[in-house]
Amino acid sequence: xxxxxxxxxxxxxxxxxxxxxxxxxxxxxxxxxxxxxxxxxxxxxxxxxxxxxxxxxxxxxxxxxxxxxxxxxxxxxxxxxxxxxxxxxxxxxxxxxxxxxxxxxxxxxxxxxxxxxxxxxxxxxxxxxxxxxxxxxxxxxxxxxxxxxxxxxxxxxxxxxxxxxxxxxxxxxxxxxxxxxxxxxxxxxxxxxxxxxxxxxxxxxxxxxxxxxxxxxxxxxxxxxxxxxxxxxxxxxxxxxxxxxxxxxxxxxxxxxxxxxxxxxxxxxxxxxxxxxxxxxxxxxxxxxxxxxxxxxxxxxxxxxxxxxxxxxxxxxxxxxxxxxxxxxxxxxxxxxxxxxxxxxxxxxxxxxxxxxxxxxxxxxxxxxxxxxxxxxxxxxxxxxxxxxxxxxxxxxxxxxxxxxxxxxxxxxxxxxxxxxxxxxxxxxxxxxxxxxxxxxxxxxxxxxxxxxxxxxxxxxxxxxxxxxxxxxxxxxxxxxxxxxxxxxxxxxxxxxxxxxxxxxxxxxxxxxxxxxxxxxxxxxxxxxxxxxxxxxxxxxxxxxxxxxxxxxxxxxxxxxxxxxxxxxxxxxxxxxxxxxxxxxxxxxxxxxxxxxxxxxxxxxxxxxxxxxxxxxxxxxxxxxxxxxxxxxxxxxxxxxxxxxxxxxxxxxxxxxxxxxxxxxxxxxxxxxxxxxx
DNA sequence: GAGCACTGC
Numbered sequence: 053x054x055x056x057x058x059x060x061x062x063x064x065x066x067x068x069x070x071x072x073x074x075x076x077x078x079x080x081x082x083x084x085x086x087x088x089x090x091x092x093x094x095x096x097x098x099x100x101x102x103x104x105x106x107x108x109x110x111x112x113x114x115x116x117x118x119x120x121x122x123x124x125x126x127x128x129x130x131x132x133x134x135x136x137x138x139x140x141x142x143x144x145x146x147x148x149x150x151x152x153x154x155x156x157x158x159x160x161x162x163x164x165x166x167x168x169x170x171x172x173x174x175x176x177x178x179x180x181x182x183x184x185x186x187x188x189x190x191x192x193x194x195x196x197x198x199x200x201x202x203x204x205x206x207x208x209x210x211x212x213x214x215x216x217x218x219x220x221x222x223x224x225x226x227x228x229x230x231x232x233x234x235x236x237x238x239x240x241x242x243x244x245x246x247x248x249x250x251x252x253x254x255x256x257x258x259x260x261x262x263x264x265x266x267x268x269x270x271x272x273x274x275x276x277x278x279x280x281x282x283x284x285x286x287x288x289x290x291x292x293x294x295x296x297x298x299x300x301x302x303x304x305x306x307x308x309x310x311x312x313x314x315x316x317x318x319x320x321x322x323x324x325x326x327x328x329x330x331x332x333x334x335x336x337x338x339x340x341x342x343x344x345x346x347x348x349x350x351x352x353x354x355x356x357x358x359x360x361x362x363x364x365x366x367x368x369x370x371x372x373x374x375x376x377x378x379x380x381x382x383x384x385x386x387x388x389x390x391x392x393x394x395x396x397x398x399x400x401x402x403x404x405x406x407x408x409x410x411x412x413x414x415x416x417x418x419x420x421x422x423x424x425x426x427x428x429x430x431x432x433x434x435x436x437x438x439x440x441x442x443x444x445x446x447x448x449x450x451x452x453x454x455x456x457x458x459x460x461x462x463x464x465x466x467x468x469x470x471x472x473x474x475x476x477x478x479x480x481x482x483x484x485x486x487x488x489x490x491x492x493x494x495x496x497x498x499x500x501x502x503x504x505x506x507x508x509x510x511x512x513x514x515x516x517x518x519x520x521x522x523x524x525x526x527x528x529x530x531x532x533x534x535x536x537x538x539x540x541x542x543x544x545x546x547x548x549x550x551x552x553x554x555x556x557x558x559x560x561x562x563x564x565x566x567x568x569x570x571x572x573x574x575x576x577x578x579x580x581x582x583x584x585x586x587x588x589x590x591x592x593x594x595x596x597x598x599x600x601x602x603x604x605x606x607x608x609x610x611x612x613x614x615x616x617x618x619x620x621x622x623x624x625x626x627x628x629x630x631x632x633x634x635x636x637x638x639x640x641x642x643x644x645x646x647x648x649x650x651x652x653x654x655x656x657x658x659x660x661x662x663x664x665x666x667x668x669x670x671x672x673x674x675x676x677x678x679x680x681x682x683x684x685x686x687x688x689x690x691x692x693x694x695x696x697x698x699x700x701x702x703x704x705x706x707x708x709x710x711x712x713x714x715x716x717x718x719x720x721x722x723x724x725x726x727x728x729x730x
Numbered sequence: 731g732a733g734c735a736c737t738g739c
Contacts, residue, residue, distance in 0.1 A: 151737065179739055196739040225738070320735065352736065377735060399735040412735070456737090464739090524739035677732045697733070
């Protein structure tokens, strides 16, 4: 272990070809061919050599930043070292993860290493699942879950240590937690309560930022077990990255042994499906002495069963080629990748606080992201990475991906901060501050929803706002639920909001378009997507939540099951708030009225020329092709979100009366009218 | 006339 002051630049630590990438559980699971006992495995980790030094440091320090290369074992071992050394043993050690699966698999792994039953000494808490008990001392949880817990107890008194893992990913939840744990630590010290130890764990990015933010916390560096990776850049700049990727894949394919699998990073579903087809076509016509190629697409909306195929080995003598979005950067770790092809491009969301518009666009990756991709080639053995851009181009990439908190609508975050009773949301101690415009836009939005009001120069939550914060939803959806008793349709609104807050339940395989349309016909409502989804849910419920029915109707059964879980969670919250649970049965008018009242800020009107403009800023927008109403021209609609891709599209529409909108927010629309008249 | 990166409460 090297122990540096935080001012030293960490980048020099890395040998060329040994990029800073982060560890994944799979590394420990697929550890080696020889069977080792759990104890032998723990001792064989690089981190074990530094165990006593680490313990001494952790005992001494209130806050520490730990930088660990891949395979260092920091996430599984450090919580155990703390426990074994009786540091923070009087209460619970929390370890956060950005993803559910990681929290679950890490807890499972560590409980095996402790030889205890999961939920006893070691447990986990994620949404819908709490596998902990009175005995639990080491608890893995999602960052979002710890943030939820903080709402009930901003000082996090349950915990003696909070470890924020994968901090370099800078998820919006981790970024808010930085501020929450920092303030909890300070307050607990002031009130002479049990101290809170903070451990930030990260790959090598942002070290100085982390250390400075936590009052100059020392940085510990851990050696990893990353295999060397050779990197090749292109000689010339590539104007067509798809063509470049195709050429590279087949060049590699014809030159290296078939057992070496290739992972290609592309930007989206359509591109990946097209490239899959091209690769399959070309590979059919290769010379006989060339190995066969198994091409697999990989992206998030691919059905789970098809995603799992990337873990199967290709038949002997054949090469696996995986064409993936950035899902293979962090969420899915594929063993045995020898070659990575990095196009240097990614599809990502940007947010413009002025227009309130989210733009989804193909853009260049950051250096950190390029390193992350490269690292996917060296997990089990040395690897090779082809970067489809020149080295000079790479040097011009942004160092870091912009943290999520600077890229999205902050309405939920601001509501959360207010319910956490932070003194002033405008001056909250963010590690990377969002723009003042972005914060103000979120406050304005909460104001329109009736969640906040101004008292003097302070912004405070209204009783309605406090209720809204109880729901794990975007504020506009919590508001819609809270409005629903007025329209006697809480049961239906719960269903609709649940359907909208999980991945789409509609499965649309491109090859079976006509069949899909025929099957879907019976659910379609001319009143829009919300009511259509409600019809689908009702049919699903009435037919006993049948799996065959899902398949026949091109409904994603897994996502439908998620809907049931979300719905029951939201319903429990309604009951705790003593809301009357009524159903509007066959009447859809009041459901649409309720949606109009909740989503009035997202309304659009048909213009004489047949196009649409938003009611608030008169921006031209179009109906997204995925909408039931794509071919229709209703006079007035509300929508869930605007998304700018090739055009500005509204997604998920509901037909409403213009009058309902004015009833919902007379002041707001009067103001809008005035501005439009001049 | 034509389309959707990835998480999470």
